[in-house]
Amino acid sequence: AQSVTQLGSHVSVSEGALVLLRCNYSSSVPPYLFWYVQYPNQGLQLLLKYTSAATLVKGINGFEAEFKKSETSFHLTKPSAHMSDAAEYFCAVSGAGTASKLTFGTGTRLQVTL
Amino acid sequence: DGGITQSPKYLFRKEGQNVTLSCEQNLNHDAMYWYRQDPGQGLRLIYYSQIVNDFQKGDIAEGYSVSREKKESFPLTVTSAQKNPTAFYLCASRSDSQNSPLHFGNGTRLTVT
Numbered sequence: 001a002q003s004v005t006q007l008g009s010h011v012s013v014s015e016g017a018l019v020l021l022r023c024n025y026s027s028s029v030p031p032y033l034f035w036y037v038q039y040p041n042q043g044l045q046l047l048l049k050y051t052s053a054a055t056l057v058k059g060i061n062g063f064e065a066e067f068k069k070s071e072t073s074f075h076l077t078k079p080s081a082h083m084s085d086a087a088e089y090f091c092a093v094s095g096a097g098t099a100s101k102l103t104f105g106t107g108t109r110l111q112v113t114l
Numbered sequence: 115d116g117g118i119t120q121s122p123k124y125l126f127r128k129e130g131q132n133v134t135l136s137c138e139q140n141l142n143h144d145a146m147y148w149y150r151q152d153p154g155q156g157l158r159l160i161y162y163s164q165i166v167n168d169f170q171k172g173d174i175a176e177g178y179s180v181s182r183e184k185k186e187s188f189p190l191t192v193t194s195a196q197k198n199p200t201a202f203y204l205c206a207s208r209s210d211s212q213n214s215p216l217h218f219g220n221g222t223r224l225t226v227t
Contacts, residue, residue, distance in 0.1 A: 009154065032213045034215055034216075036218075041202075041220075041221070041223070042220050042221065043118075043120075043204055043206075043218030043219050043220045043221050044157075044204070044206075044216070044218045045218070046215045046216075046217075049213065049215050051213035090156065090157070092216075094213075101147075101159060101162065101172070102216055104149075104156045104157040105156055106154060106155060106156040107154075107156050
């Protein structure tokens with residue numbers, strides 16, 4: 001069984017400030033982890049993925065995430081927020097094997113203020 | 115460009131009517147998925163298919179049906195048995211490698227009154 005918990009359904013930051021979106025996972029097998037972004041009335045777009053090659057993963061739009069096995073976490077960060085980062089962000093976990101399904105967190109809505 | 119096409123973007127139906135949502139992909143992916151999205155609940159898996167002519171129920175399959183007659187197509191029917199059909203529906207596909215991400219369509223917003 002696998003699950004994802006995203007702490008904070010809404011996060012607000014000022015433009016230029018650090019973005020930190022939290023994700024903790026539970027998985028009975030070594031996980032594959034993903035972060036997706038969703039803009040209003042659109043599908044989800046992949047930001048980055050962890051597949052055990054490196055614990056620090058760099059993604060698109062300046063985002064990165066660090067896999068910490070001891071903390072079962074995969075938090076998403078960006079050093080300096082931009083207005084265009086305002087969106088909803090989803091963390092997802094998948095177990096090994098091609099038959100494995102992705103399980104999504106409930107999402108975190110990021111607001112960026114001037 | 116390869117991608118996933120969902121149609122229509124917006125769909126309105128009267129209660130008691132079945133409705134079919136279209137999903138087509140040209141990514142040559144074997145696996146396809148349907149998710150339902152409601153505010154504050156994230157994405158919940160309705161059905162998925164890993165190969166043509168085969169599909170499995172997800173976490174919330176009641177009131178829905180699917181078919182997978184072609185690799186490129188995975189239509190979802192929302193039946194009158196679905197208690198709360200109004201939602202945003204997302205189709206996705208995935209290649210058969212272990213760590214491959216899902217690729218999503220732009221969704222269909224269904225409103226049933």
